[in-house]
Amino acid sequence: MPPLIAALPAIAAIASLAGTGVGLYENLNRPSGGGPTPSQMTQSAVQQATRQRQAEATQANQWLPNLQYQTSGGLSPDAYATYSSTFSGNGDLLNTGMMQQMVQNFMGNTGTSQPGGLV
DSSP: OHHHHHHHHHHHHHHHHHHHHHHHHHHHOOSSSSSSHHHHHHHHHHHHHHHHHHHHHHHHHHHHHHHHHTTTTTTHHHHHHHHHHHHHTTTTGGGSSHHHHHHHHHHHHOOOGGGGOOO
16 A cells, blocks of 8 residues: 555646646637627628628619610610629629619519510
């Protein structure tokens, strides 16, 4: 038994170090109380992208009356979408449902198909 008694302080020291290591790991890897969670960050990014897209759509929509005036209304819906998104500096809106809906609303079309594939 004497060798075991001599080893008890060493065993206790090793056990306390192991406990300290686990405590440090838990403290370093737990989420901080003040920061956003990943889902909150994702939701924030989506909201920001939505606001940005709406601002771009508003800019493109402002070009539609001018295009109609300058062309005497002689453009197809695709041309309205192309020119208004391009001239407003938002070319990435071109093939979006949002842009197609804006052109349809501008032209007074409720979304029913017309002959020739025009919407």
